[in-house]
Amino acid sequence: MDKFTTLTGVAAPLDLINVDTDMIIPARFLKSIKRTGFGKDLFYTLRFDESGNEREEFVLNKSAYRNAEVLIGGKNFGCGSSREHAPWALMDFGIKCVIAPDFADIFYNNSFKNGMLLIKLPQEQVDQLMEDAKSGANATVTVDLEAQEIHRPDGEVIKFDIDPFKKHCLLNGLDDISLTLQKENKIAGFEEARKSQPWL
Amino acid sequence: MSNAKTLFDKIWDAHVVDEQDDGTCVIYIDRHLVHEVTTPQAFDGLRNTGRGVRRPELTLAVADHNVPTTDRSQGIDEEQSRIQVEALEKNCKEFGIELYGMDDIRQGICHVVGPEQGFTLPGTTLVCGDSHTATHGALGSLAFGIGTSEVEHVLATQTMIQTKAKNMRVSVNGALPVGVTSKDMILAIIGKIGTAGGTGCAIEFAGEAVRALSMEGRMTVCNMTIEAGARAGLIAPDQITFDYVMGRPMAPKAGAFEMAVEYWKTLHTDDGAKFDTEVSLEAADIPPMVTWGTSPEDVAPITGAVPSPDGETDEGRRNKMRRSLEYMGLEAGTPMTDIKIDTMFIGSCTNSRIEDLRAAAVVAEGRQVADHVQALVVPGSGLIKELAEAEGLDKIFTEAGFQWREAGCSMCLAMNADKLKPGERSASTSNRNFEGRQGPGGRTHLVSPAMAAAAAIAGHLTDVRDLD
Numbered sequence: 069m070d071k072f073t074t075l076t077g078v079a080a081p082l083d084l085i086n087v088d089t090d091m092i093i094p095a096r097f098l099k100s101i102k103r104t105g106f107g108k109d110l111f112y113t114l115r116f117d118e119s120g121n122e123r124e125e126f127v128l129n130k131s132a133y134r135n136a137e138v139l140i141g142g143k144n145f146g147c148g149s150s151r152e153h154a155p156w157a158l159m160d161f162g163i164k165c166v167i168a169p170d171f172a173d174i175f176y177n178n179s180f181k182n183g184m185l186l187i188k189l190p191q192e193q194v195d196q197l198m199e200d201a202k203s204g205a206n207a208t209v210t211v212d213l214e215a216q217e218i219h220r221p222d223g224e225v226i227k228f229d230i231d232p233f234k235k236h237c238l239l240n241g242l243d244d245i246s247l248t249l250q251k252e253n254k255i256a257g258f259e260e261a262r263k264s265q266p267w268l
Numbered sequence: 269m270s271n272a273k274t275l276f277d278k279i280w281d282a283h284v285v286d287e288q289d290d291g292t293c294v295i296y297i298d299r300h301l302v303h304e305v306t307t308p309q310a311f312d313g314l315r316n317t318g319r320g321v322r323r324p325e326l327t328l329a330v331a332d333h334n335v336p337t338t339d340r341s342q343g344i345d346e347e348q349s350r351i352q353v354e355a356l357e358k359n360c361k362e363f364g365i366e367l368y369g370m371d372d373i374r375q376g377i378c379h380v381v382g383p384e385q386g387f388t389l390p391g392t393t394l395v396c397g398d399s400h401t402a403t404h405g406a407l408g409s410l411a412f413g414i415g416t417s418e419v420e421h422v423l424a425t426q427t428m429i430q431t432k433a434k435n436m437r438v439s440v441n442g443a444l445p446v447g448v449t450s451k452d453m454i455l456a457i458i459g460k461i462g463t464a465g466g467t468g469c470a471i472e473f474a475g476e477a478v479r480a481l482s483m484e485g486r487m488t489v490c491n492m493t494i495e496a497g498a499r500a501g502l503i504a505p506d507q508i509t510f511d512y513v514m515g516r517p518m519a520p521k522a523g524a525f526e527m528a529v530e531y532w533k534t535l536h537t538d539d540g541a542k543f544d545t546e547v548s549l550e551a552a553d554i555p556p557m558v559t560w561g562t563s564p565e566d567v568a569p570i571t572g573a574v575p576s577p578d579g580e581t582d583e584g585r586r587n588k589m590r591r592s593l594e595y596m597g598l599e600a601g602t603p604m605t606d607i608k609i610d611t612m613f614i615g616s617c618t619n620s621r622i623e624d625l626r627a628a629a630v631v632a633e634g635r636q637v638a639d640h641v642q643a644l645v646v647p648g649s650g651l652i653k654e655l656a657e658a659e660g661l662d663k664i665f666t667e668a669g670f671q672w673r674e675a676g677c678s679m680c681l682a683m684n685a686d687k688l689k690p691g692e693r694s695a696s697t698s699n700r701n702f703e704g705r706q707g708p709g710g711r712t713h714l715v716s717p718a719m720a721a722a723a724a725i726a727g728h729l730t731d732v733r734d735l736d
Contacts, residue, residue: 083584083587084584084587084588084591085585085587085588086463086464086563086588088563088700088702090681090700090704090705091702091703091704094704094708095333095681095683095705096683096708098305098683099305099334099348099349099352100348101308101309101312101351101352101355102309102312103309103416113703113704118690118708118709142584143584144467144497147463147497148399148494148700148702149398149681150306150397150398150401150413150415151306151415152306152309152397152415152416152417170467172464172467172497173467173468173497173499174399174413174414174494174499177414177415178415178416178418181415181417181418182417231290231292231431232290233288233292244417244421244429245317245319245424245425247429248421248424248425248427248429249424251285251286251294254285254286254294255285255294255425255426255427258285259296259426262296265528265531266520266524267389267520267524267525267527267528268389
């Protein structure tokens with residue numbers, strides 16, 4: 069997994085609540101057996117019309133936001149299915165960080181496991197960043213994970229909270245499985261004790 | 269300080285392998301279900317790192333999302349779907365995992381198959397790369413939907429990394445009125461707490477109305493816990509649960525079974541245990557429910573009307589309502605019973621079990637599907653299909669003009685050939701009414717099996733209690 073330390077990039081405003089994972093990537097695009105290549109179908113229905121042409125009005129189709137690396141979203145972002153294709157599609161498109169008032173649990177976990185940073189902020193601060201983002205490509209934000217800070221275009225700093233373990237894994241690009249395998253003796257011990265429940 | 273524990277606390281505590289100072293836990297996973305869509309990348313990950321599957325006997329595989337529900341003798345037409353199903357077969361063979369293939373009578377939707385086979389047991393932890401894994405909570409199994417990276421983690425270590433969820437209890441008091449089902453109950457609950465109402469929580473469903481539900485009914489309720497944003501849904505195991513589990517192929521055999529039941533009987537919330545959030549509803553107040561919008565929280569009683577965004581004070585919510593109504597092609601104030609449908613779907617991990625089919629058949633018997641409606645009935649597993657046919661339900665359905673199909677996820681998420689065309693409207697027993705969920709541009713109204721059958725016959729959404 070790639071490390072996430074700091075990021076300076078264009079932030080795109082997606083001012084919608086309950087953005088679900090079917091919206092992020094519809095089920096019919098989940099047929100690949102790879103982790104890559106989902107970016108072209110990201111937000112498919114929002115981005116393209118019935119004939120497959122770009123919808124001009126959709127934020128990621130506007131020239132200022134085509135290279136956005138940060139997405140500012142609404143409440144309950146990522147609700148719905150457990151498909152990891154949702155963070156894969158966002159990352160394949162180039163999004164490395166999503167900022168919203170809150171996220172659905174499974175999407176939240178899935179994103180961190182792929183090195184994408186999700187930041188929860190109070191609604192008022194998300195509103196500020198949403199307004200900043202609406203002003204276009206000149207309004208880049210800087211996200212500093214180590215310092216837990218977001219630097220607005222006007223220089224103001226917003227602090228954010230993050231689970232320390234998730235932060236540690238992201239900063240160091242750590243793979244969960246190797247961390248857990250270091251606890252192999254504990255897992256084996258647990259399995260041994262479990263033999264008192266022979267039906268399992 | 270009280271030692272009283274919730275049901276969730278008890279199962280969680282019994283599975284903690286390791287806890288770090290920051291609260292991050294490694295928890296042991298007793299049961300793992302895999303299907304074709306969310307696992308090929310996980311198996312690739314194992315191959316790339318040279319890791320094996322720690323306990324292959326604790327994982328069960330079944331192809332469900334992509335499989336055709338029509339004649340399967342020629343295999344799968346669509347190339348990408350076929351590749352995914354073949355990849356699952358190859359991966360299971362390579363890593364020694366049991367698979368119910370497309371021709372196996374036991375094949376079906378993974379969340380139907382687990383309980384049906386006795387693979388799902390009370391007091392276990394169970395995971396699957398699918399958000400509707402919450403279904404298994406109906407048996408008192410702590411069940412989480414997970415992503416592909418976590419699937420790989422579970423395959424490699426038989427554990428997962430998690431922080432403990434908060435405790436929430438939803439009690440439904442009293443008895444459900446006649447004609448009102450578990451589907452109406454869970455839709456009413458989601459309508460009350462919202463699609464993010466359970467975020468960060470494990471929800472225990474309690475109260476007389478929940479206790480009175482059959483296993484099938486409980487599965488419908490727990491299945492849709494994820495639509496309220498919760499990590500897991502749970503119902504304390506009781507005699508209904510034990511009777512359901514006993515004798516199933518993978519359930520504990522005599523001797524071990526009695527020992528297991530003794531343990532399972534301890535799995536209930538202690539008096540005085542503390543919940544972070546408590547919500548209660550009166551069962552008598554719940555009518556048959558339908559959805560009008562594009563989120564499962566957008567519910568209305570069938571006796572009601574499409575709501576107006578103007579009455580909504582929250583701006584984000586108001587905008588979402590406007591967008592939903594435009595997508596759904598509905599005007600505020602329209603009586604729900606005036607909404608005409610093109611398609612009816614009975615199926616999905618929410619409502620495709622034998623009891624669901626029986627409830628729909630009672631409505632269908634001696635009646636006819638409206639001329640303009642295409643009606644699909646898709647059993648949850650090959651075994652359910654076989655049982656339904658033995659009971660003559662297939663005849664009732666086909667004589668009434670319903671199509672009788674092979675088991676699979678089907679039109680719940682439109683990954684196979686069963687899908688809505690743009691602008692088409694369905695009454696569906698599935699779990700999600702998201703934009704495009706049942707096909708690009710498709711419009712979904714979530715309902716119970718009896719309400720779906722009634723809508724197919726009337727040609728529009730209708731109150732099943734009003735049928736002659």
